[in-house]
Amino acid sequence: MTFVTLSTGLVLGAVVVPLLLLLYFLRLRRQPLRISSTMLWRSAVEDLHANSPFQRLRPSTLFLLQLLALLLVVLALMQPQIEGEQLREGRHVLLIDHSASMNATDSMGKTRLDDAKKQAKSLIEQLHGGGVFSNRGGTTMIISIGESAQIVLPFSDSVQQLVEAIDGIQLTHGRSSISDGLKLARAYMTNVDPEVQGPPSQESAQLELFSDGNLIDLSEQALQQGESLVYHQIGEAETPNVSIARIAVDRKPDARNEVQVFVSLANFGREPVTTDLELSLDGIPIGLEQVTIPALKVAKGSLSIEGVVNMVFVPFELTTSGVVQVKLMVSDALDLDNIASLVVPPPRELRVLLAENGVPLVQTALEGLQLAQLKIVSPQTLEAMVTDGTASSFDVVVTRDVSLEALPRGRYLAFGGEMPVAALRRYAEGEGQVTLVGKEDHPVMRFVRFEEIVAAKGNAIVPTGGAEVLLEGSSWPAILHYKGEGRSIVYVAFDPIESNWPYLRSFPFFIYNAIDFLGRSGDILATTPLEVGSAIVGVVPPGVTSVTVIEPDGTRHSLMVEREGRFTWGPIRLSGVHHVEREDAPTKIVAVNLPPEESRLAAETDVQIGASKVLASTTKSSSFMQLWPWAIGAVLVVLLIEWKIYQRKVSGSRRAHTDSFGMLQ
């Protein structure tokens, strides 16, 4: 226990306690009373001839109660307080996690964010609880961390502002990342004083992390000099939860009107869960399956692997577009991850424009696909069509060993040749190589066995901004995907004729994937569910100047369309169905699902930041508490008792006495 205003209380006590004693002595200046004999009184009382001051201080209940009340008042003025740990002065940065997992309700119906706020406010009281009569030094900063970090309140010493800032933090449905939060904190901790020469100094600060520990990038961070981290564990280590980990919808290649829904379910509890899974289309239930999700598998140590079950619903016919939603009919700690949605675009055949030098390798493969139109032109004709804009009427433009001068907005699959795009610029001829690592989770690389591909030569490219390597070779990137400036390009950095690829089964698979990926990229908002934290990006025809994004909670955001017809809105805050409205076309629906990582609700008992392992703070239950209100309450109780005793004495003195004493015998 510490005292905020110890000196005030001591001074006051030094004044008032002797004053009470003085008053007591003054009050004991007894009224003289002449009586016939003191003989009987002397034997009845204990303080005969008590003339010295110390003898006067005989045990008196009323006096002791008055003294106790006074001491309690003095104690209250000292402002005693109990704290879980030693007070920490200086700067503090409170990093409050408000990611999707903080929506979990594993403690008495309150969310983890509520618990985090409570603990954070308790810490604020501890750090700044100077009470009425003093003001403790030190400043505190509030940063909310989720998909991105946000400064809720810069460094401040105002308890009211800090508490209001904490209360103002809202839940999000995204992942939790600490890196942005640390950057922001460090930016504010850096002391840039133009009057001080030399490099800017960074003041030390105590980082207070209020989280369940499920931070995607915590281990990649490290504490800098002067920094220290206190981890306040929010939530329980054992929190069972089931979730929809992934959802995928696909039209059958041989029957484009039929749709298949693939669902992956996860169980993070120690017991298997049997529940129903509901499938609905545009809000109307069309299927119900019972499913048992196996329990969490605990490996050696603390590693655990969630139980996973994959499901495929019976294909159903969908000739138009629609919103598919699957829902786990179970109530657990986190309801958000029990629902997942996806938008299915209408079936559509593609129109492909092909220009190829040499043997028709690609043409052969394309002819095997189900396309609305395959137009084959010469490279020169393609150049002209690109120039006059007629090429833009095709869904995908395919080239092999063709180098174009300009590349307008559109979707391209290019084998060899040079692309007029900075990110795909060739800097040297690549020597022969084998392929090494492929990005198998990319739609273009699905079912593409790349291990056997050997290229004799190619274009050595250093991928820069916007270019993503889909297949890495031993010397140079073999396949890249570039997206930017209204163009989406899958670029194969070598001519297949210079490799063994045309003889492999993966070649037509790749072409099919690439045509499908590029050709349906207009439906990208629908075919691929977005995740919280990402952005909704779209392209609108010329003439459209604005679109409106409507969030699941009804919040509307009006966006101005950029010069190239693109619009971007983000980061996505909530999971669920988003609508994109524009004047000249029907509303486009975008499905956003919860990041699967956030379904793992087991709170970490310690976190690893860089090389430091930080155990959860033990101050969770020992919240800071001001004791002076209790002291005041005790004063009132003591005064009540004192009044009661006094009243009893007074009323006792008025008690009915014996009748005529002459009849005592």
Next chain:
Amino acid sequence: MSNFGDTRHERPSKVDELLGSSLMSSLDKLDIIARKIFSGKIQGERRSKRRGVSVEFADYRQYAAGDDLRFIDWNVYARLDRLFMKIFIEEEELTVGIAIDASASMDYGNPNKFDFARRLAMSLGYIALSSHNRASLFSFSDRGVERLTALRGRSRTRDMGQWLLDLTPSGGTDFVEACKTLSTARQGRGVLVVISDCLSEDGLSQGLKYLARGGWDVFLMQTLAPEEIDPEHEGMEGDVRLEDVETGNTCEITVTSPLIEKYKERLHSYCEELRTQCARIGVGSARVSTDIDMETLLVEYLRTRGLLR
């Protein structure tokens, strides 16, 4: 200085205020009883062991020369031809002594103890004089014993009253010395009524023994004021310094219910001890509060106690 215990009523200054006419008429019917049978010098209303002149026959004896011929039983002489004298129980006069404690402690209370004692003494004296007994009044304190003795007849009532009015309570109490004096002050045998608050630190037993051995039929009237019986009820409260009017001793107290209860216990045990001592040596005793009605005390209370009839 608090007025607790101070006499608030008007003090008696006339004999009539000591003994009113209505009370006087009630007392006419009363007489003082001696539990012992005494002999007096003159015939009174008291039976004596000595045979004498009265209406109550006691015995016969043979006539001897010089005997009063009026007491010869002539009927016996007619039958037996011999002279026999009738012997009657002689009714002697009774000495009624009334001793008042005139120490300063008696000048206390409301009603005042000393005034009460004077009124009681006046009443008992009047009863004695009305019954043709000899009345003697004493007052005692540490200054000694003052007396007014050998009063006879109702005509001395006023003298007795005036003597009582002239008494002034002061000084301490030397009960033993007073009793020694009183035990030798007896003129004939009689009843001695001692009126005192009996609050003596030296104790009363020795003095009472002197009186009992001195031949008195002693009756002790312990007189206490209401303030002494229930001080808290009479207004004693707070922190007070008690001062003994006789000794000057002080005692500082805070009036609380437990203290009052303890005081009452001590008072009760003190009185009970006094009563036991009196009973042991054949002294009658009674305890009265000064707020009791005098007629009730005399007509009812003391009659049941055997002092009056």
